[in-house]
Amino acid sequence: MNIPEIKAIALKYQLGIFPQRMGQHFLVDGGVLARIAEALGPTAEDTVLEIGPGLGALTEQLIFRAGRLIAVEKDRKFLEVLTDRFKTVDHLQLVRSDILKVDWAALAGGREKSLLVAGNIPYALTSPIIEALVTHRQWIRRAVLTIQKEVADRIVAAPGRRAYSSLSVLTRVGFVPKIAFRIHAGAFYPRPRVVSAVLKLDALAQPAVPPELEEPVLRLTRHLFTHRRKTLLNGLTGFNQLAREELLKRLHAAGISPTVRAETLDLGMLTRLAASLT
Known part of the structure; x- marks a missing residue:
């Protein structure tokens, strides 16, 4: 045409x-x-x-x-x-x-x-x-x-x-x-x-995210990328109504440093973090 x-x-x-x-x-x-x-x-x-x-x-x-x-x-x-x-x-x-x-x-x-x-x-x-x-x-x-x-x-x-x-x-x-x-x-x-x-x-041949974590992962992702240049700890302040001390514990449990930024996290890391914060 x-x-x-x-x-x-x-x-x-x-x-x-x-x-x-x-x-x-x-x-x-x-x-x-x-x-x-x-x-x-x-x-x-x-x-x-x-x-x-x-x-x-x-x-x-x-x-x-x-x-x-x-x-x-x-x-x-x-x-x-x-x-x-x-x-x-x-x-x-x-x-x-x-x-x-x-x-x-x-x-x-x-x-x-x-x-x-x-x-x-x-x-x-x-x-x-x-x-x-x-x-x-x-x-x-x-x-x-x-x-x-x-x-x-x-x-x-x-x-x-x-x-x-x-x-x-x-x-x-x-x-x-x-x-x-x-x-x-x-x-x-x-x-x-x-x-x-x-x-x-x-x-994908297999799910990248467990079905029960998909909504938490996407919600977490949307939240973090509105603060993409902040450190994770600062960007997550108030997320799920968790106190700063509790956030530190959850980040440690997920094996993710509180000083990294959202823009460095791949889907696997975001999935681990969402599981820890849920």
């Missing part, structure tokens, strides 16, 4: 304020779209869930690779375009819904680790969508998402790096994150002001 085709569709379907409808930037580079589909790696045996297909540029690449394609689109006008463009494709299911509200179990047909997820994600929705993927990870085998490179760097950052954040920790609860490749601004219409990247998330 090229820029003249997008403009023609916008005119035909009266898409309103365009091209930046809903803050989206549409991929128009066929080579990049093919690389995204290849990174996802669907076969005729797989079910692919596409998040926000928009005008269907990535959909075109996924249709002939996947055995079944479920495209979840919130925008009524985009859904109208998709319905007309792909009306002869029997293995495509169009779902009008917000991806943050869908029934993942139903879309997966109750089969764990059965979904491959792809999407060119509106940058403002990256964090909520990552959180949704982690929450519903039992149904997901792999996800490949186009997002802002700065956010991708945060997600894959290692402990101790400036970009390391609570989003880095959250993602690793369910997935192994990796940047597959960068995308130049000219691959989009309209041209974004930021650099983009394709993020690949492979589901």
Whole structure:
């Protein structure tokens, strides 16, 4: 799909304020779209869930690779375009819904680790969508998402790096994150002001955090990263209504120095600390 085709569709379907409808930037580079589909790696045996297909540029690449394609689109006008463009494709299911509200179990047909997820994600929705993927990870085998490179760097950052954040920790609860490749601004219409990247998330074979500790770990992580430059002891003051002396005992029990900073703790250390503080 090229820029003249997008403009023609916008005119035909009266898409309103365009091209930046809903803050989206549409991929128009066929080579990049093919690389995204290849990174996802669907076969005729797989079910692919596409998040926000928009005008269907990535959909075109996924249709002939996947055995079944479920495209979840919130925008009524985009859904109208998709319905007309792909009306002869029997293995495509169009779902009008917000991806943050869908029934993942139903879309997966109750089969764990059965979904491959792809999407060119509106940058403002990256964090909520990552959180949704982690929450519903039992149904997901792999996800490949186009997002802002700065956010991708945060997600894959290692402990101790400036970009390391609570989003880095959250993602690793369910997935192994990796940047597959960068995308130049000219691959989009309209041209974004930021650099983009394709993020690949492979589901963990085994849980990284015991189920009973997942909520405490995430709550602790969110708390600590609001005080990321403070020492642990200072950052934890008042956490779970524990006195400073008690916090020192709990940190010692977890084998973690009270003088280190949150930004140096990996998921394993955060899990031990959450267990000690619970």
